[in-house]
Amino acid sequence: MLGGGxxxxxERRHPNSAGAATxxxxxxxxxxxxxxxxxxxxxxxxxxxxxxxxxxFAEFQVGVPPYTPLVEWVDDQYLQxxxxxxxxxxxxxxxxxxxxxxxxxxxxxFSTLFALLLGYPMAYGIARADxxxxxxxxxxxxxxxxxxxxxxxxxxxxxxxxxxxxxxxxMWAGVINEPLxxxxxxxxxxxxxxYAYLPFMILPLYSTLEKMDMSLLEAxxxxxxxPWKAFLKVTLPLSMPGIVAGCMLVFIPAxxxxxxxxxxxxxxxxxxxxxxxxxxxxxxxxxxxxxVAVAMLVFLVVPIMxxxxxxxxxxxxxxxxx
Amino acid sequence: xxxxxxxxxxxxxxxxxxxxxxxxxPLIQIEGVTKTFGDFVAxxxxxxxxxxxxxxxxxxxxxxxKTTLLRMLAGxxxxxxxxxxxxxxxxxxxxxxxxxxxxxxxxxALFPHMTVxxxxxxxxxxxxxxxxxxxxxxxxxxxxxxxxxxGRRKPHELSGGQRQRVALARALAKRPKxxxxxxxxxxxxxxxxxxxxxELVNIQENLGITFVVVTHDQEEAMTMSTRxxxxxxxxxxxxxxxxxxxxxxxxxxxxxxxxxxxxxxxPLLEDEPGHVVIGCPDLSxxxxxxxxxxxxxxxxxxAAVRPEKIALSKEPPADGTYNTSTGVVEDIVYLGxxxxxxxxxxxxxxxxADLQNQTRSSEPELTWHDRVxxxxxxxxxxxVTS
Numbered sequence: 001m002l003g004g005g006x007x008x009x010x011e012r013r014h015p016n017s018a019g020a021a022t023x024x025x026x027x028x029x030x031x032x033x034x035x036x037x038x039x040x041x042x043x044x045x046x047x048x049x050x051x052x053x054x055x056x057f058a059e060f061q062v063g064v065p066p067y068t069p070l071v072e073w074v075d076d077q078y079l080q081x082x083x084x085x086x087x088x089x090x091x092x093x094x095x096x097x098x099x100x101x102x103x104x105x106x107x108x109x110f111s112t113l114f115a116l117l118l119g120y121p122m123a124y125g126i127a128r129a130d131x132x133x134x135x136x137x138x139x140x141x142x143x144x145x146x147x148x149x150x151x152x153x154x155x156x157x158x159x160x161x162x163x164x165x166x167x168x169x170x171m172w173a174g175v176i177n178e179p180l181x182x183x184x185x186x187x188x189x190x191x192x193x194x195y196a197y198l199p200f201m202i203l204p205l206y207s208t209l210e211k212m213d214m215s216l217l218e219a220x221x222x223x224x225x226x227p228w229k230a231f232l233k234v235t236l237p238l239s240m241p242g243i244v245a246g247c248m249l250v251f252i253p254a255x256x257x258x259x260x261x262x263x264x265x266x267x268x269x270x271x272x273x274x275x276x277x278x279x280x281x282x283x284x285x286x287x288x289x290x291x292v293a294v295a296m297l298v299f300l301v302v303p304i305m306x307x308x309x310x311x312x313x314x315x316x317x318x319x320x321x322x
Numbered sequence: 323x324x325x326x327x328x329x330x331x332x333x334x335x336x337x338x339x340x341x342x343x344x345x346x347x348p349l350i351q352i353e354g355v356t357k358t359f360g361d362f363v364a365x366x367x368x369x370x371x372x373x374x375x376x377x378x379x380x381x382x383x384x385x386x387x388k389t390t391l392l393r394m395l396a397g398x399x400x401x402x403x404x405x406x407x408x409x410x411x412x413x414x415x416x417x418x419x420x421x422x423x424x425x426x427x428x429x430x431a432l433f434p435h436m437t438v439x440x441x442x443x444x445x446x447x448x449x450x451x452x453x454x455x456x457x458x459x460x461x462x463x464x465x466x467x468x469x470x471x472x473g474r475r476k477p478h479e480l481s482g483g484q485r486q487r488v489a490l491a492r493a494l495a496k497r498p499k500x501x502x503x504x505x506x507x508x509x510x511x512x513x514x515x516x517x518x519x520x521e522l523v524n525i526q527e528n529l530g531i532t533f534v535v536v537t538h539d540q541e542e543a544m545t546m547s548t549r550x551x552x553x554x555x556x557x558x559x560x561x562x563x564x565x566x567x568x569x570x571x572x573x574x575x576x577x578x579x580x581x582x583x584x585x586x587x588x589p590l591l592e593d594e595p596g597h598v599v600i601g602c603p604d605l606s607x608x609x610x611x612x613x614x615x616x617x618x619x620x621x622x623x624x625a626a627v628r629p630e631k632i633a634l635s636k637e638p639p640a641d642g643t644y645n646t647s648t649g650v651v652e653d654i655v656y657l658g659x660x661x662x663x664x665x666x667x668x669x670x671x672x673x674x675a676d677l678q679n680q681t682r683s684s685e686p687e688l689t690w691h692d693r694v695x696x697x698x699x700x701x702x703x704x705x706v707t708s
Contacts, residue, residue, distance in 0.1 A: 218398055219431035221418045223445030223496070233444075237435050 056290035087291035108254035111193040119201035127209035184266025192260040200249040208242030355404030366556035379543040382553035424498040430489035432477040463491040604671040610644035631702040632675040646697040
């Protein structure tokens with residue numbers, strides 16, 4: 001062919017586009033609309049977190065508040081700072097806590113996996129459905145939010161208990177002779193979490209799948225892919241941002257979930273959210289409870305930050321190669 | 323147009339008439355294909371034969387069915403009735419991934435998560451080609467479209483023209499028997515489009531792969547194709563070489579769609595084997611046409627005269643009995659190489675004439691409000707009956 005068809009990629013901006021609009025708003029305009037909500041979020045995340053962090057370094061005492069102060073004037077002369085790591089040692093020394101952490105991670109991981117396996121085909125189906133019913137299907141996904149979360153979890157007790165709807169139906173249908181023991185097992189917790197968080201998986205997946213150009217799939221088939229392979233080679237990699245977002249939205253709250261394991265999981269299900277509750281309200285050991293909360297945050301935030309920096313590095317690498 | 327393409331046109335013409343000893347083998351046979359979507363008939367009983375080595379254009383306005391026909395060749399749509407054969411094999415119900423054809427999409431449909439090289443290699447890998455052969459073929463294809471240095475870029479890092487080349491390289495990589503191109507130049511600017519037209523033709527002739535191009539741009543079809551099919555409302559109106567399509571349109575629609583034209587409507591007054599005479603109320607004298615037509619006297623027919631075949635002069639033509647009229651120059655459109663004159667005839671009818679600008683003078687010989695004689699040779703009129 002003749003010489004290059006128009007050298008570099010077009011990145012010229014239209015003079016009247018975004019740039020001019022920002023200028024009209026004033027330099028700080030864009031910064032302001034971002035800064036105010038972020039300040040709000042940061043304030044109401046950081047302030048409670050710092051309080052919890054402070055309590056985690058205190059010691060339990062009988063009184064109001066039920067912990068020793070961190071900073072204290074001794075004899076009106078010396079400023080005394082007393083930090084105790086006892087709660088943390090206690091945390092790692094006691095197998096109960098370690099087990100509860102790992103069990104929470106395990107339950108959150110598999111719940112996320114089940115939600116993904118269930119949510120992906122649903123999101124795909126909605127995204128490919130006829131335009132006229134697509135909004136209806138989406139509405140059906142978010143419809144449960146119109147009732148209280150608590151009531152919906154209670155409803156599952158009625159479904160899963162020994163003489164509940166599910167067991168009665170299965171026995172009536174002759175599938176089983178004796179009721180299945182589901183309520184107060186981990187199985188019930190999985191069912192509850194997957195049920196409650198499924199919309200958070202579906203919505204981000206839907207928005208990436210819906211945006212996808214169908215001609216890409218046709219191109220893959222045209223170049224020799226059977227439909228299933230075209231899905232693996234094109235649809236799946238292109239929906240990765242939706243998968244990551246959906247998994248984060250399910251995994252993170254599922255780790256610390258309290259209501260579902262408490263109501264459906266019974267006494268034997270060990271999850272960190274329940275332990276936290278027990279420390280605060282049953283044992284009234286605020287320092288220990290705070291240490292649990294801080295450790296949970298660290299365990300969750302650190303891997304996520306590592307993952308994100310890994311992604312950023314991958315992208316930078318890809319750019320360098322290009 | 324190359325001489326090679328011209329001789330192919332002649333060979334196709336001889337094959338169609340069945341008079342050649344070196345008959346061409348039909349590569350694509352479309353037999354009575356109809357496609358309906360609900361009540362809408364997108365393609366209506368189309369039959370078409372395309373030969374090996376042709377650059378065949380499907381031309382028509384939007385919604386005429388040309389894209390649906392192309393998609394049926396690719397396998398993305400299944401005909402409601404009729405058959406499609408490619409290289410003698412019935413492909414009517416064969417899925418796209420088992421057809422010996424590839425498609426270049428209007429949107430290019432490049433995989434955004436793959437590099438240029440991975441895009442071009444995609445189809446080859448599906449065929450299980452060994453890795454070193456894949457690498458070699460990819461390099462070959464990228465050289466062909468002069469993008470060898472951009473193999474590791476992602477599609478979003480390329481310009482529109484570069485993306486178009488990647489799409490072409492990817493579609494050609496598997497050496498398909500037929501390459502289907504859906505508006506291949508539609509997204510390019512005019513200058514780039516004109517250059518790319520010629521490049522496409524060069525690549526097509528060098529590789530010897532049959533191209534079927536869908537386009538709405540008659541100039542593009544005229545520049546590139548060995549043959550053109552004009553479609554309207556799901557039907558094919560005419561299949562011909564660009565030359566025959568322009569000079570011998572078979573319907574008023576084709577005459578008007580393929581270039582600009584002055585159409586004069588009137589009853590057939592005289593119908594002889596060697597000539598016909600048409601009475602036209604828009605002109606002061608009847609129209610004489612130097613060929614016979616198959617119609618009957620009194621029927622309404624249309625005489626089509628291309629603007630560049632009309633002469634304008636201040637003096638009356640030598641023979642004023644036929645094919646002339648008088649009017650006033652109403653508008654002049656300067657186009658560089660030529661100018662378009664709009665002449666208001668005494669009947670009120672507007673006639674378009676294109677004249678070459680042979681001098682650099684800014685004062686044309688004819689100017690606004692000049693009274694002129696409009697005339698044309700009787701051999702330059704085409705009569706169509708519908």
